[in-house]
Structure formats: structure tokens, C-alpha cells
Amino acid sequence: MSTPKVPPEETPEAEGSTAAAHQERPDGGLWEHPRAILALIALGAVMVAAFFVVRIAGW
Numbered sequence: 001m002s003t004p005k006v007p008p009e010e011t012p013e014a015e016g017s018t019a020a021a022h023q024e025r026p027d028g029g030l031w032e033h034p035r036a037i038l039a040l041i042a043l044g045a046v047m048v049a050a051f052f053v054v055r056i057a058g059w
Contacts, residue, residue, distance in 0.1 A: 030037070
């Protein structure tokens, strides 16, 4: 059996390639806003610290 002809401007997929099986992620998403994630982590750290400050102060 002969191999199918591929036009010169196209590269055939390699055997066992997963390129066609996975869709590329669209632009945007959670990791496009690292400052927002950092702000949430910082806010959580401040809230935990405030909890211990309140316990130590005895309010």
C-alpha cells in the first residue's frame, strides 16, 4: 500500500502524534490574570494573620 500524497505546503502528522487529539486552549482563562490570583492569596494570608492577632489580643 502506498502512502497518501501530501501537498508540499503541509506537513503530515507524525505517527502516534497527539496534536490532532487535543484542542488548543483559547486565549484568556484563569492564568491570564496572575495579579488577581496573587491578590486572593495575599487577602487570605492577611485574614489568617488577623485571626491570630485577634486571638492574642483577646478581643
